[in-house]
Amino acid sequence: MPVRSRSPRAAALFLAAAVAVTTAAGTGTALARGPRPAAPATALDGVWRMDGYGTVAVVEDGGRRLRTYETTAVSCLPGALTASRTDPSGPFRQDGEPAVTVTARGRDTARLAFADNVGHRTLHRVPALPDRCVNAPAPDPGAHTDPRVVFDTFWQTYAENYPFFAARHVDWNAVRDRYRPRITAGTGEPELFRVLSDMIRPLYDGHTGLVDPRRPREYLFTGHRQDTVVPDGTARQRIDEAVAGSVAKAGARGQRSWAGGQITYAELPGRTGFLRITSFLNYGEGEGYEADKAALRTALDEVFTAARTTGPDALRGLVLDLRLNGGGSDRLALDVAERLTARPYTAYLKHARNDARDPRRFTPAEPVRVTPHDGPVYTGPLTVLTGRLTMSAGETLTQALLQRGPEPALVGENTQGLFSDRLTRKLPNGWLFWLPNEEFLSARDGRTTYDGAGIPPQYRTSVFAEEDLTARRDPALAKALEVLRGAGR
Secondary structure (H helix, E strand, O other): OOOOOOOOOOOOOOOOOOOEEEOOOOOEEEEOOOOOOOOOOOOOOEEEEEOOOOEEEEEEOOOOEEEEEEEOOOOEEEEEEEEEOOOOOOOEEOOOOOOEEEEEOOOOEEEEEEOOOOOOEEEEEEOOOEHHHOOOOOOOOOOOOOHHHHHHHHHHHHHHHOOOOOOOOOOHHHHHHHHHHHOOOOOOHHHHHHHHHHHHHHHOOOOOEEEOOOOOOOOEEEOOOOOOOOOOHHHHHHHHHHHHHHHHHOOOEEEEEEHHHOEEEEEEOOOEEEEEEOOEOOOOOOOHHHHHHHHHHHHHHHHOOHHHHOOOOOOOEEEEEOOOOOOEOHHHHHHHHOOOOOOOEEEEEEEEEOOOOOOOOEOOOEEEEEOOOOOOOOOOOEEEEEOOOOOOHHHHHHHHHOOOOOOOEEEEOOOOOOOOOEEEEEOOOOOEEEEEOEEEEEOOOOOOEOOOOOOOOOEEOOOOOHHHHHHOOOHHHHHHHHHHHOOOO
16 A cells, blocks of 8 residues: 555555645645535545645545545656545455545544554645646556656655655755756666666665566665665575574474464573564465454464463563564554553654655654553563664564663664655556655654664674574574573573
């Protein structure tokens, strides 16, 4: 769902003005002239612009249909979200996508939320669709599209939404000046794809990318931090085997797995638990977010039992291994945090860029809360294993746990530094591209962001270094167990 998607995900794996209003990206947008429409059939019927995210939403048919448009100062394309509902008071649904809830907050303001996400989007009513959106043609992968139009849409979307040009030391206007003259009406697809990829490559940002959905093997680019090599299937298998071997060597018993092996648990000597989670999506026990949530709930119910969380046989320490977590749903990540606390707290704050001209301007920061699970929860000493392959929702979980009491000990390496949801967009020729447009801020000061550099550990060790894998060593796990022993167990 391009308005909010983090998928296809993780490292392995989203108006020139005659009459101007601020669009979701803060851009002046031409609105259709004419009188204000008649009173809507419901409180939600009408046209809405989203604060941030470059999106215009239309609710119609008595509040039963929701569709979106992706806007910039030079473009408007129909969005991928075309959800509907039979109950005017219920959520909107689209096949294969999480539910979307839109709630009126008075006549001219509403809030939109995705079931698999955290936080809300604010919608403001506008009189009519922007001129560019009226009869906007859908992207057509089979038709020839002027490559200059594709370039301009791509560049402008980043210009209006990407928050980190200064932090990444990239002059985006200079990028346009360098590459735009290379694009002509006759530029072929291979050259156009190469140019667009080269434009965003120096950002070294794992939440940037570009793909032709018709030919994803031939036309695919994903960014990543310079010090990171994204493991292929063979490398992942080798890491998985090394972790399993290290846990067995440490005396594990009662090992179990769920979600196709993406969630595993074992008990180590000294009543220490070892919980490893490698993803927060695609658990393979059904389709979509609701199935993923049910699979995670089953696993966590079986890990955090009453016997393990209270009484004489309760765990004395827990190691949470997120070193190979490629991300997924932030909501599922918080479901884990809610099993690790008995008190509610603010995990972090979240805001989105909302001014096309000023990358320092954002929507009001919204606190994201952790509420204890209604059932057994573990509140004892905790160590979290992290590394450069801890990404996206794996990092937002790490950030949320920093506010837990007692505070966890982080062991390993800095996380990857990818926190924003991926804003996924279509180009006029049908290609997909994505970029971050949000910051996740520390709950401690409301200013600190870990984007780019990642969250640093308190105890730095190597993570999946070649020499460690070859020698069958796991210094991060060894250090985590040492820290737990020193926590007074």
